[in-house]
Amino acid sequence: MKIAVYCEKMREDGLALIGKARAMAPKSRVIALCEEQDEAVLSCGADELAYLGLVLDDCAQACRVAEVLKTLGPDIALFPATVRGRFISAWAAAKLQTGLTADCTALSITEDGILKQTRPAYGSNLTADILCRERRPQMASVRPGVFPVPASTKRVEDRAFSDLSGLAAPSLLELLAHTPVEGGASLSSARVVVAGGKGVGGAEGFALLRVLAELLGGAVGATRSAVDAGYISYAHQVGQTGVTVRPELYIAFGISGMIQHTVGMSAARTVVAVNTDKNAPIFRSADYGIVAPWRETALYMLQFIKERKGLI
Numbered sequence: 287m288k289i290a291v292y293c294e295k296m297r298e299d300g301l302a303l304i305g306k307a308r309a310m311a312p313k314s315r316v317i318a319l320c321e322e323q324d325e326a327v328l329s330c331g332a333d334e335l336a337y338l339g340l341v342l343d344d345c346a347q348a349c350r351v352a353e354v355l356k357t358l359g360p361d362i363a364l365f366p367a368t369v370r371g372r373f374i375s376a377w378a379a380a381k382l383q384t385g386l387t388a389d390c391t392a393l394s395i396t397e398d399g400i401l402k403q404t405r406p407a408y409g410s411n412l413t414a415d416i417l418c419r420e421r422r423p424q425m426a427s428v429r430p431g432v433f434p435v436p437a438s439t440k441r442v443e444d445r446a447f448s449d450l451s452g453l454a455a456p457s458l459l460e461l462l463a464h465t466p467v468e469g470g471a472s473l474s475s476a477r478v479v480v481a482g483g484k485g486v487g488g489a490e491g492f493a494l495l496r497v498l499a500e501l502l503g504g505a506v507g508a509t510r511s512a513v514d515a516g517y518i519s520y521a522h523q524v525g526q527t528g529v530t531v532r533p534e535l536y537i538a539f540g541i542s543g544m545i546q547h548t549v550g551m552s553a554a555r556t557v558v559a560v561n562t563d564k565n566a567p568i569f570r571s572a573d574y575g576i577v578a579p580w581r582e583t584a585l586y587m588l589q590f591i592k593e594r595k596g597l598i
Contacts, residue, residue, distance in 0.1 A: 287314040287399065290360040290423065291332070292351065292371065295321040295340055298435045298475060299366030301330045303428060305436030307364060310395050314361075319354060329438040342461075344370055348377030355382060360423045362401050364393075367427035375427045384421035390428045391530070401426065406526050430474040431530035431553070473522060478504025479533045479551070481524060484511040485540025485561070486580055492518045494584055495539060501591045507531065509547045525550035537587075539580040543568025560584075 293300025318327035379386035392404035532553035559572035
């Protein structure tokens, strides 16, 4: 079996998919399709690095990816379900006239050697297992943070390398304007996540959580209910219909702890939950629970951290 994994520049999502490919099909040949010449993909389990280079026109890049997949003929092609990854995978799948399961949360190989692709369905009230029995490659994009980044083996001497950066593709997009998104740590890769639920009361509450997150060098997360209420943008949503995170520390303020949210932060190493309801489900997912008002606790944490950092 041959598995191709698309690796975006400066992202760990591709490394995580390489590790998953190796784990679910140990005898397969894993080929990393890379936007940069990074030996990390080889030391993390890929057998071959196919260097594509980076084309800013995503349409052109997707055409190149489709041509490479057609040439390599993999059984499976995996992509990170980032903004670019979703676009490139969908465009390439259409070019190759094969199926694509987007935003997967689990992958496995059946006894028949078919890729079983699992993703949320029906408003995330259940999950669907999808098989692509006839067309090849079987293509899937996987939600960032679902799988861990594998440990480096540091064995790259016997790995293959090919340079495909000269492959031409027509430019189909014209850049008219560029508006930078808000700064701060990336939620999916943040080592600390300070999250709030509808219990924080509004945008003002999330402004306080943002200050705490910045002091901790982390990012702000939110529940779906808080996003739906307009307290914060969808980009911060953690859970089954949002981002999956695996930080070192996850602090949950005013979050009830419904399964739709906790499934997105269950891989956090340490979880601290703050809620006035001692019976809130979030405490079942927490390593440490604080039964107290969220604002009072957040202000206390801010005071403590500022004192430790010598800011006051």
